[in-house]
Amino acid sequence: MKRIVIIGGGPAGYEAALVAAQLRADVTVIEADGAGGACVLSDCVPSKTFIASSEVVTGYRDTEEFGIHSDGLEAVTVDATAVHERVKRLALAQSADVHSKLVKAGVTFVAGTARLGEDTLGHTHRVVVSPHGSDSEYAIEASIVLIATGATPRVLASAVPDGERVLTWRQVYDLPELPQRLIVIGSGVTGAEFASAYLAMGVPVTLVSSRDRVMPHEDPDAATAIEQVFRARGMTILNNSRAEAVTRVGDGVEVRLSDGRTVTGSHALIAVGSVPNTDGLGLTEYGVTVADSGFVPVDRVSRTNVPGIYAAGDCTGVLPLASVAAMQGRIAMWHALGEAVVPLRLRTVAANVFTDPELATVGVSQNEVDDGRVPARQVMLPLAGNARAKMADLHDGFVKLFCRPASGQIIGGVVVAPRASELIMPITVAVENHMTVSQLAHTITIYPSLSGSIAEAARQLMWHDEE
Incomplete structure (x- = not known):
């Protein structure tokens, strides 16, 4: 043994x-x-x-x-x-x-x-x-x-967590009450998730992002859509802004940015990786x-x-x-x-960002397609045209599919929607099992359902094949 x-x-x-x-x-x-x-x-x-x-x-x-x-x-x-x-x-x-x-x-x-x-x-x-x-x-x-x-x-030498006002994501659950005004430093997956959750709970949130958009490593269409939702719901997003230091000031915190600006809040959440x-x-x-x-x-x-x-x-x-x-x-x-x-x-691993709405991806990325590393055809369907989405008053989000130009084999997908973590599953199965858009298009979906948009995207790509 x-x-x-x-x-x-x-x-x-x-x-x-x-x-x-x-x-x-x-x-x-x-x-x-x-x-x-x-x-x-x-x-x-x-x-x-x-x-x-x-x-x-x-x-x-x-x-x-x-x-x-x-x-x-x-x-x-x-x-x-x-x-x-x-x-x-x-x-x-x-x-x-x-x-x-x-x-x-x-x-x-x-x-x-x-x-x-x-x-x-x-x-x-x-x-x-x-x-x-x-x-x-x-x-x-x-x-x-x-x-x-x-x-x-990961802890920044200039922003050492104290468990009271300057926090890592492991320390927020010890707070006696919600922050009065939260500054989230880092707009990757973790920063975006917590910023989204606190915003939903009614906390004014400022998100400090060192890049030109939130979640810079995610699908650009998806990240842009979620950033627009964040802004529409009242979040302050400081793009191209790097936090240089966080200090305690009275009953709050002050975040100094590399360009000399300062941002004040009641608490700062450090989300700059691990x-x-x-x-x-x-x-x-x-x-x-x-x-x-x-x-x-x-x-x-x-x-x-x-x-x-x-x-x-x-x-x-x-x-x-x-x-x-x-x-x-x-x-x-x-x-x-x-x-x-x-x-x-x-290549067949699905990932999800638990923001509101969620962002799920699998397979090839938009960047790989755009720079020519992976030849692909694609289609993006806004959820706003989906009957179930209309019933639920969902205006934001989309389904995107990528397939090989000649064979129509599905090689990737993106979903921005509530419960995108569940909706990505059929696309993941398709990628894992080398299914074609034709096979997915001929799958009967529930009507009305958000998953119907996945089959509809496949039908649009299949029509391109027939053209």
């Missing part, structure tokens, strides 16, 4: 553990914070739970259009303490569920930290474990080691290559440069998505334990 040690219990770690246990390996997971790791306890699960509360508030917007008189958003109050307690309660419940699943599968779960020990002769790797609540360490001789330690919010948790693991000493950025380079089956040492998840810098982390972990175990395995294919 192979002994496997997994350092880190987030999606990469616990999904890997479940696969390895299923394949009858002896599996130990060492996790510092709790089953599910930061993803479940402080990042993805809490933030999406928080966003779910903001969506409830959004339901009171423009109800008169439907003939419903609710006194509007002004009549809605948000109990921040109750919201935050729910966030924490659901995170702990999800962590408990993950822990139970691991234990039921026969995985040994250790609360603590671990590092690679001294290199030893033979075919094992020594892992030194430091359990919480104990001064003594012990070593495990493992056949396979998976590094799945995740990442931590740094990998790879210090203190003994990686370099053991001979594992670590990039200058701190990430651990891996191949498409999650191998590092040292045989028997794998890495998965945010610590690898491949793609910071829980779904990708989980698949990297599974692939590592399938490969390590001799199972048939398909190397990681990022």
Whole structure:
């Protein structure tokens, strides 16, 4: 029986553990914070739970259009303490569920930290474990080691979080009340999601973006559409503005921009990316290559440069998505334990931004098509023409499809809509299974439905084929 040690219990770690246990390996997971790791306890699960509360508030917007008189958003109050307690309660419940699943599968779960020990002769790797609540360490001789330690919010030297007024996204749930005026620094996915959620809850939001649009790495049409929604709902967006420093001023904060301007608010949320948790693991000493950025380079089956040492998840810098982390972990175990395995294919990974409306993408990007790297035909259908969208009074959003010029094979798509995270699924299936626009066009959809626009987009591309 192979002994496997997994350092880190987030999606990469616990999904890997479940696969390895299923394949009858002896599996130990060492996790510092709790089953599910930061993803479940402080990042993805809490933030999406928080966003779910903001969506409830959004339901009171423009109800008169439907003939419903609710006194509007002004009549809605948000109990921040109750919201935050729910966030924490659901995170702990999800962590408990993950822990139970691991234990039921026969995985040994250790609360603590671990590092690679001294290199030893033979075919094992020594892992030194430091359990919480104990001064003594012990070593495990493992056949396979998976590094799945995740990442931590990046901190600016000129904007050090204090947990009170200057915050990372992990600290917002400890606030006794909602910010009176929030400044969000960083307009990537995390910054945009929190800016959207707080705006929906009635908080005046200023979003500081160092680029010419929010979410600069997302589809330009989609990012522009969401920025227009943000502005229409009252958000102040400072494009091409770089935050140089954040300081406490009385009961608020002052953000100094690189051009000399200053912005004041009650709180500042720092959302400028993450740094990998790879210090203190003994990686370099053991001979594992670590990039200058701190990430651990891996191949498409999650191998590092040292045989028997794998890495998965945010610590690898491949793609910071829980779904990708989980698949990297599974692939590592399938490969390590001799199972048939398909190397990681990022081209078929769907991603979603949980703003309002949501932004979901899969496959090739608009930039790849525009600069000629990927030849493609495309069509973009505004949701405003969709019957179900009209019934729901949805004016913003669209469905976009990309296909190969000759064969009509679907190679990508973008959806901007409520629940785009669900609507992207049929496009993802089409990309994964090399379906053509003709096949998608001949699929009967529910009428009326937002998903009908996906089939309609395919029909328009199919008509181009016939022309």
